[in-house]
């Protein structure tokens with residue numbers, strides 16, 4: 339049976355991405371299981387975040403009308419939304435969880451289905467609410483809702499130049515996606531960094547709205563390839579469950595997408611395509627620290643049925659590529675070949691995982707500290723940022739980072755491999 343997916347997007351940026359994906363792809367693995375959450379917008383129109391999309395593609399307004407009644411949930415009571423304060427975004431989601439739960443239940447997901455949660459990490463609404471919702475749905479979903487363990491998260495990191503509060507939000511949001519109240523939270527955390535995507539795409543100028551639109555288009559292509567192994571054209575020999583189960587078992591669950599699209603299979607080898615994708619990481623990472631790689635290749639159907647590209651070739655190329663460029667021999671790999679009818683070029687997605695978080699932390703830490711140190715005890719109780727909680731989040735993140743670094747070190751020194759050999763495994 340094919341894996342069914344649902345998308346839950348909270349906050350303004352996430353609403354744009356999820357709606358754009360839904361409207362552009364109408365993926366049979368998703369059907370209409372897309373839910374847009376936001377706090378009370380000042381002008382009370384749930385489509386406000388989408389106006390910029392309608393401006394360039396007016397026909398998409400019809401798609402929105404199709405889902406607006408059952409798939410748009412406005413929660414919270416503060417007239418200004420969460421106002422960039424994640425504590426407020428979280429509180430509003432807690433207070434209105436019953437209503438949010440009803441909308442999620444209406445997606446009619448089964449426990450084996452996969453949910454993809456999307457949020458921007460620099461804001462207050464999505465960043466505040468999504469980690470809480472993931473925690474609830476995984477642990478204690480409540481009436482009428484099955485527990486979905488397979489809850490993946492896509493978090494968008496703020497631009498380098500954004501202010502201290504955005505980077506403070508980002509660090510707190512990342513920590514809460516990874517762990518919530520001392521327990522592992524999202525089964526997979528996929529990170530996309532706005533500044534990095536613009537560097538890769540070579541975007542230098544333009545109105546903010548246009549720039550977001552370009553980044554969002556890149557993100558929806560990523561989502562499409564992420565879901566592709568669940569399509570009926572998939573040749574994968576490994577179950578989609580490996581996506582979320584293995585990283586959880588290992589304890590490092592963060593990834594970043596690397597894309598290479600529209601490759602001509604007459605001209606480029608699979609090796610060259612992987613190489614080109616891995617130069618396009620969507621977050622600032624040092625490739626050589628990667629300890630996991632999930633590789634999805636979507637190829638023209640006739641190339642696959644004709645035997646010119648096979649799952650076995652892909653496995654071989656991926657193994658060679660990973661051992662040459664990532665942290666070591668024991669890198670966890672998963673490959674999936676998808677034979678898509680009607681396509682003429684090859685798209686590659688590498689989800690690179692377990693890498694050192696140094697690049698991401700470096701850009702946010704200074705601003706994070708500055709904002710944290712400026713926090714007094716102001717604000718009412720519901721919106722006040724509790725410094726003890728922030729200290730606990732820091733501690734969680736520190737532990738997570740230490741675990742990641744330890745694993746990179748083990749792979750680099752070849753230790754992991756030695757352990758396998760001791761148990762009689764040969765060097766694959």
Ligand SMILES: Nc1nc2c(ncn2[C@@H]2O[C@H](COP(=O)(O)OP(=O)(O)OP(=O)(O)O)[C@@H](O)[C@H]2O)c(=O)[nH]1
Pocket residue numbers: 348349350351352354355377419420421422423427458459460461462463464465494495496497500504532550551553554
């Ligand atoms: N890639 C991308 N980033 C966005 C988009 N919109 C906002 N952002 C980034 O997201 C952060 C702001 O988050 P929003 O999504 O506006 O916030 P929110 O979740 O609605 O929360 P509030 O602060 O309560 O409005 C900033 O770092 C922005 O640069 C978008 O459409 N695409």
Ligand SMILES: [Mg+2]
Pocket residue numbers: 349350419461463
């Ligand atoms: Mg907002």
